[in-house]
Amino acid sequence: MQKQKIVLSEIDMSRTLDRLASEVTERRGSSEKLAIIGIQRRGADLAQRLKDLLDNRLGREIPLGKLDINLYRDDWTNLSRQPSLNHTEIPFDIEGSSIILVDDVLFSGRTIRAALEAVLDFGRPRRVELLVLIDRGHRELPIRADYVGKEVRTGEDEHVNVLVKERDDEDKVVLILPE
Numbered sequence: 001m002q003k004q005k006i007v008l009s010e011i012d013m014s015r016t017l018d019r020l021a022s023e024v025t026e027r028r029g030s031s032e033k034l035a036i037i038g039i040q041r042r043g044a045d046l047a048q049r050l051k052d053l054l055d056n057r058l059g060r061e062i063p064l065g066k067l068d069i070n071l072y073r074d075d076w077t078n079l080s081r082q083p084s085l086n087h088t089e090i091p092f093d094i095e096g097s098s099i100i101l102v103d104d105v106l107f108s109g110r111t112i113r114a115a116l117e118a119v120l121d122f123g124r125p126r127r128v129e130l131l132v133l134i135d136r137g138h139r140e141l142p143i144r145a146d147y148v149g150k151e152v153r154t155g156e157d158e159h160v161n162v163l164v165k166e167r168d169d170e171d172k173v174v175l176i177l178p179e
Contacts, residue, residue: 007134007152007160008173016149017046020131021053023147024100029054033097033126035063037090039115043103045166046133050102063097065090072114088118095123100147104162106132109143134173136160 008016028034036054038047044066051064068088101115112130119128131147136154152160152175159176 002179003177005175005177006172007175008150010171013133013171013173016133017049018053020133020147020149021050021057024050024054024131025057028098028100028129029058031098034058034100035065035092035094035097036100036102037065037067037094037115037119038102039111040066040068040087041167042162042164045164046104047100047102048166050100050131063092065092065094067101067115067118069111069114069118072118090122093123094119094125097125099125099128100131101128102131104133104164105160106130106135106143106145106148107138107160109139109141112143113141133162134160 036047036051038044047064051062054062066087066089099119101119103111106112116128119125129146132145133149135145135148135151138156154160154175157178161174161176163170163172163174165171
């Protein structure tokens with residue numbers, strides 16, 4: 001069995017998302033064209049939670065989209081198996097919007113590069129800001145998050161697993177250590 005270290009418990013995750021919602025409210029709450037797009041899969045789950053928190057805080061419905069970036073990846077031809085495709089659903093006009101792009105873990109920056117390319121296929125937002133639950137470093141591209149739940153310095157041979165109730169029946173973030 002692999003060695004694990006709990007980075008965020010269920011309570012920690014809830015508090016962290018609440019804090020992130022407060023930061024978004026402070027910076028972008030007055031924006032009438034505020035919208036959220038979650039990167040499939042767990043980023044989309046976290047985006048739904050963020051939307052619920054923002055709807056409550058701002059007293060209005062914030063548009064929510066889900067983005068599948070698999071066909072935009074720059075490594076899919078090198079993968080040993082076909083990427084599993086999810087679906088993209090952006091039921092609002094992103095033209096001129098302030099988009100909060102949500103993902104679970106920021107690592108090399110390549111997922112975010114792919115997500116930005118995919119978003120631009122839908123139009124030109126006024127701005128795109130990045131919100132991540134975990135930033136683990138090791139960037140390969142010049143990408144940084146505007147909103148970070150927790151920074152976790154990891155080794156390249158370590159892995160961060162974000163578990164969410166919607167998919168995994170529990171909320172927690174775990175650092176998987178090499179044996």
